[in-house]
Amino acid sequence: MDQTYSITRHVCPRNCYSTCSILGYTKNGHLQKVTGDHKHGYTKGLLCAKGYNYINNVYHPDRLKYPMRQYPRGSGQWQRISWTEAIDIIAGKIIELNHRYESNLSLALNKYSGNMGILHHAMEGFFNGLGKTSRAVGNPCWSPGMDAVYYDYGEHQTSDMQDILHSETIILWGINPVWTSIHSLNYIYEALRRGAKVITIDPVYTETAKKSDTYIQIKPGSDGALATAIAKYILEHDLFDREFIDQYTVGWEELRDYIDQLSMEEALNQCGQTIEAIQFLAERLAKHRPVYIWMGFGMQRHRNGGQNIRAINALAAMTGNIGRQGSGAQFGQRATWKFTYHILNPFPDDKRNKAGVRPLDINDFANDLQKQQDPPVKFLWITCRNLLTQSANVEELKKALQTLELIVTVEHFMTETTQYSDLVLPATTQFEEWDIVASYWHHWISINQPAIEPYYESKSELEIARLLSKKLNEYKDHFSAFPTDMEDEQFIEQEFTDEFYQALHIKDWRELLNGPRRVDVQKTAWGTMEFKTPSGKIELFSKQALDNQLSPFGMGLMENGSNPLFPYILLLNHEPFRINSQFQNLTSFKKISREPCIYLHPLLAKEKGIQRYSMMKVVSEKGEITIRANFSTDLNQQTLVIFPNHPLVNKLISFTAADMGKVMTSGKGNALNDLHVNITKLC
Amino acid sequence: MTKLTVIHMDQGDRLLLYQLFWHYYRGDLMKLTTIDWANLAELLRTMTVLCESEFGNQAITKFDEVSEETLESFVFDYNRLFVGPNRLHASPYESTYSNFEGTIMQQETIKVRNFYHYEGLQVADEGQYPDDHIQYELEFICYLLNQNEKGPDLKLFLENHFFKWVDKHCERIEEHSQNQLTLAFAYLLKEFLQLEKIIIEGGEPNVN
16 A cells, blocks of 8 residues: 655635635545645645535535436436437437528527636537537626726736735725735735724625725715715816826716716715715825725626726726726736647537537527427536526526426536436536646646546546547547547646746646746736727726717716615625535535525614514525525614525526626626515515 | 344344345335235234234234335335425434434434444445434344344444434434335334344343
8 A cells, every 4th residue: 555645736726815725635546635836826835615625515415426417407317328328319419400490599508607727618619619509608607797807907907916015005905805805915914914904895794894904885886976076076176197097088078077977975975974984984095004905896796787897997097097007907817828728629619510609698598498499409518617606597497498408507515407408418627637726816727637536437627528429420420529439638738838838937738746936917007008909908988888888988877776675684604614515525524514595684673573583585686595594783774695506596586787897708797786675574 | 112022033024124124125125015015014924923912913914014105105205205305204324313414424414424434334335325214224234133242233333323312213214204114114113123122122131
């Protein structure tokens, strides 16, 4: 028996700011422990509670073990089948549908961010390799913000977190890193030690807010109104940075005239602030620079979500807080994702059968699935996604799924979604496969190598795509263009270019096995002040936005969206030990929160006669749920919070289009945080 | 508690029963016909000690009365209890019962692996399938039982591993079974375990 550990490199591929590099310690084919990787320049050898629990995830007794078939769908009658049988069933249905409709449009893929590894694009590549197919497009997370940043700067950049050490003022605007981005805290605390002041702006008095110097509690979705009020104050008190504005922005005069017309009183009313709070924030922005603003994702999940982000961007720009060390309005970045994405593009050789996508909006999937009838969707592949716990219009979705002939889900565990599937295929984890993963926040790229054999009969998505492609081509030559003879390592190799290698200061991707590498992008976002907008400057007035029927300005006040029947806002906030429905089944975490509950202010509860821990009713325009009440004085009396880790809340949610998202993600975001509800005690 | 008039099963019967359970947990018995099950019942009836026990007798009767309907739902119930894809109602892994978080492939599994290694054995594709799955433990017991000189090792393995969890496993099957066959096997295993405990822990000098 070998008594030594072999140490392998891994990356956490979850949808999270940190994208941690992980070391796996394996002895005799058994993964014994995981630690953080000290060579990662951002996470610096630390993981989160979820990361440290990966052993329990890999070796969870409930992990999917074999390909299984459920007949009839939803019956709970599962048969164990071999991979050969599974691939035969799937390939057979694909061929049958191709004959029936003389195209592959009845095949649909719904993939999202359950695994953000590059090789996990395999199924998209496989679908592209079939010619034109149906596809869930859009993004439920960050699309309004992505468009907003694009309108203002033309590209998506963030600063290195080390940059924050040069800040005088740190504004954590709608972000709760104590729960959702713990690695950033070392930097924030160090900045504090060096004299920076931290201000948290949030509708919830979060754990982060509790550790800040100042907390501003705003009304949900009123971030743009708050930015406008501050901007108005800055204008009135001549606090703006004239030199910066002249040099690096366009549209200042227009924006100024526009803000002049807006009512300060109305702005204050909308965001629920006093003029003193506005004065404080304006002076911090103008007189205590550099100011580092970090904008969270929640504020852009509103009907005015993109505008909220644009308003804050404009505020940073008018105070000269962009592109200078220690400053910036940070949201998310794509600048380090310099992959070739060849895995996505194995286009069919047959010119008559051109690749393409018939889009189904990921945020309005239930309706789009039913709308498309020429031909109708009959085959759905679900991967990296728990469709039924994270979708709007869930009852319609269940109905729409009934019209399908084959639903295949690739998963690690049984979920609400797999219960609605015909076939469930067991997937490998990041300890059993190759991959490369970049971050949408920091600038490090990490490799993921296998530490252990695929557990039970699990296979990587890449392997599944290859198997399926091979089978289809046995039926008919060139039916699938997805490569069947390329090794995993070759797929990785083709994702790199010389330019990318240069940016990583390596000559071969295998050097990543020695440790993660930082992509050589600017340490301070927009440090060269070369913006990628049509004007080459920050666009305070965006003609592109205007052309897309949006306000050319980010600043502005909200339209009255209140509804007397549903006077409260229900926010869907992340919790510290899970990412939506992921990590639900870890035994130790189950002890933390046993059952779904809703948080409300005790005074609101008193007014409604609701007892703590009693069951209460929550009603939205879409539907109603019964849920246990829990109290929190961290909320105001018009706001409630629920953690969206279970399917219950979906009964309340429909698709409410946010203002932006179409340009960068092919679909508008869902205004999930514009969820207006009413509550009653359960009689 | 079952009253036993005879507590001794001969070596051949014990081996046969361990082998029966081994095949059952390997999934080899999924396609047997009603006649096959009746034949099994007949064979088991020759083991007096089983017939005269409460649960042994119930199990044998159930095997005898297997209907086509029972066979239809057998595989689904078997998967529900032991295979998945849902949460296993009666996990077939020792560590589920011994690890404090129910995680498999931890220290508890490795102890079982070490036992196999000590005897010069290894699970095929080690690391891919947990070593403490009941089918491997049963196969290992058969291996030890087959060799007279392995008596002490067998005693040690049964006492430190198999006996420690299989009762609980049977309880879970009884609680969640929705099929006469899976229930019959739980009864049979439960009864057999009692008999084995008497033989092993009863201090009979020669367990063979």
